[in-house]
Amino acid sequence: MGWLGLDDTDHLGGGCTTKTLDLLIQGLPSDVEIGELRLVRLWPFAKQRTRGNASVAVEISCEDENKIMNHLDLWWEENISPLAGMISSTENYDRQQYPADPGMVWFSSETPPVEFYYSAVRREVSLDEIPIAKKSWGGQGKIGATAAIAWDKSLVTYEAIAWRTETNTSSKKIRKIDSLRLEEIDEMENTFMSRDSRTGNSMIAPRGPCPVLFGLRARDEEIAKQAATYLLKSESTEENSGFRVFKTNQASDDHLENDLRDTVLDIEILSRGTVVINCKNSKLLAFSESGDIKLLGQWLKHGDTISFNGLKNHDGTYHLERLKVIEGSNQKVRPLCAKCGVRMKSMGKNQGVRCPKCRDRSDKLWDEITRTPPFEDWVQAPNDSRRHLTRPLEWD
Ligand SMILES: [Zn+2]
16 A cells, blocks of 8 residues: 655646546556545745646555556656646746646655655755655656645645546637536535635636636535536536545645734835735735735734734745734824814924814823724635635634
8 A cells, every 4th residue: 555646747738737647547457446635735936836736646555566666657658757848838927937847756654754745835845855755756746746645634625626528628618617506516514715705706617728627625525526526417517527536735724834923114005905014023915816914904004013924935025814903003193172072283383282163272282092903803815816725714
């Protein structure tokens, strides 16, 4: 018995590591048994990440390990190794593309240490850091492949991935999925991220040329299976070439360390409402798509104490994934007139303040009032702008 990991077989122009694994499983000798399947998302800022930055692994039981290794050698040569070097150029993509560099690893008696998984989900990892597998094939993809096997499943969710037929994949037709059934599925208790919470648009189908028809996320394995079957059986859903349910680290927050606390120095509001929050110890970014995080960020002022979490990018700036005001700094306002209840006004520099109505004066120049934030608790981005790894706040 052992674990096979696989990664980096896709590129922007097509392919998908889940499909590569599905075909590999279908091609296994008949006396081999398949156990758990994993889909593991890794550090979202990794330089050579693939489109979805997900790697896969499968548990394999077999009588004769050598026989499986020989089979995998052949399968690698014929089906996976040729995917290396595939790259697509698109003008609408803002980061450098790396050609696919597939990697596959086999661990039998000893699995890689869990520390390696946390490195790969939280920072840049290089090939020379990976624990030695019993057998390995290929290049860069060995990192994700190993991390998928090292995953400790601290929080498990499920994704049922269904694939298109070959004809549909190559025809580039828009994916056809029963939207009424999807609406029902979205309302089921243990599914998540099925539809955009604001527009109701489907969030289960990828766009562009890739063999995945949809990926349905759930917190329960049986629900994932049932929901996928229900969608696929509909006449309003296009033909498919099967589905499999993967255990995943999606929505686990595994990519984040502990929440941090800091004091705001000032904020800058950029185009489309994006906010840069300069704090004593760190610099934070709330993007325009981040909804309530952006709104709360825009409200902040010098002296506010906040708690936050997010990923640090290559220049050390945090991209906020959640934000909370611990204590708003006070705001200085002119005192209210004791008689009229109207706010007093300054009469000029060093001239004191007086009531604009009854003209009474006050010795006290300022009152301090507590600013109340627009959101008292944690906020996060709307579900269509969250990372796959981000845990929804409503689960706490
Ligand atoms: Zn007055």
